[in-house]
Amino acid sequence: MSLPEISGCPHIGTDEAGKGDYFGPLVVAGAYADEVALTRLPQAGVRDSKRISISRRIWEVEKAVKQICPVCEVVLISPARYNELHAKMGNLNRLLAWAHARAIENVLDRVECDLAVTDQFGDESYLEQSLMKRGRRVRLVQRVRAENDPAVAAAAVLARAAFLRSLERLSAETGLSLPRGATHVVPMARQVFEKGGQDLLRRVAKVHFKTTKQVVS
Numbered sequence: 001m002s003l004p005e006i007s008g009c010p011h012i013g014t015d016e017a018g019k020g021d022y023f024g025p026l027v028v029a030g031a032y033a034d035e036v037a038l039t040r041l042p043q044a045g046v047r048d049s050k051r052i053s054i055s056r057r058i059w060e061v062e063k064a065v066k067q068i069c070p071v072c073e074v075v076l077i078s079p080a081r082y083n084e085l086h087a088k089m090g091n092l093n094r095l096l097a098w099a100h101a102r103a104i105e106n107v108l109d110r111v112e113c114d115l116a117v118t119d120q121f122g123d124e125s126y127l128e129q130s131l132m133k134r135g136r137r138v139r140l141v142q143r144v145r146a147e148n149d150p151a152v153a154a155a156a157v158l159a160r161a162a163f164l165r166s167l168e169r170l171s172a173e174t175g176l177s178l179p180r181g182a183t184h185v186v187p188m189a190r191q192v193f194e195k196g197g198q199d200l201l202r203r204v205a206k207v208h209f210k211t212t213k214q215v216v217s
Contacts, residue, residue, distance in 0.1 A: 010032070013146075014116065015156035017162070021163070023185065024163055025162075025163060027076045029073065032110075032113060046068075046150060065157050075099045079203060087208075098130050100127055119143070127142065164180075178204060192204060
């Protein structure tokens with residue numbers, strides 16, 4: 001179900017994945033949906049990615065999103081880069097705003113659009129201030145649980161799929177099966193630390209989480 005104030009209007013949707021996961025990147029995706037796409041996305045089973053089973057289904061839905069919304073962008077921030085940016089910005093919401101703004105600006109490089117919808121993650125001013133000249137000409141709608149909007153749901157699927165793919169790659173590189181989430185990850189974090197110390201942790205995990213202090217101390 002679309003948000004009533006923008007129902008039927010072509011727009012960009014953005015959403016993120018990985019912000020609550022200790023291991024893996026932070027990913028923000030943006031997808032442009034025109035009138036046709038806004039109708040086709042729900043018909044193709046595109047909905048909040050957290051409600052889609054993590055199996056072959058997420059990859060099927062990701063493929064559908066890319067076919068229906070060919071103008072889309074994925075901003076993937078590796079754990080190493082994430083740790084650098086978080087240390088510099090000192091605030092997760094500022095980092096999220098920067099990434100959402102990049103996703104919106106990158107989509108605007110490819111399509112004319114005057115409306116963007118995003119899942120609200122903090123004070124609305126964070127994202128408004130992060131947009132550049134082109135993005136600031138766009139009407140920006142920030143809503144809690146905006147995944148009900150088809151374009152935001154499409155972005156959520158793209159972000160989640162990219163996160164899972166990256167987590168698999170990091171697992172292969174380290175030879176360890178890095179889990180999703182932030183609970184019950186201490187045992188694996190200890191294995192990572194024992195294998196490569198803080199340097200390896202910074203390559204695969206968001207080290208500002210309290211998990212790091214539990215492991216390193």
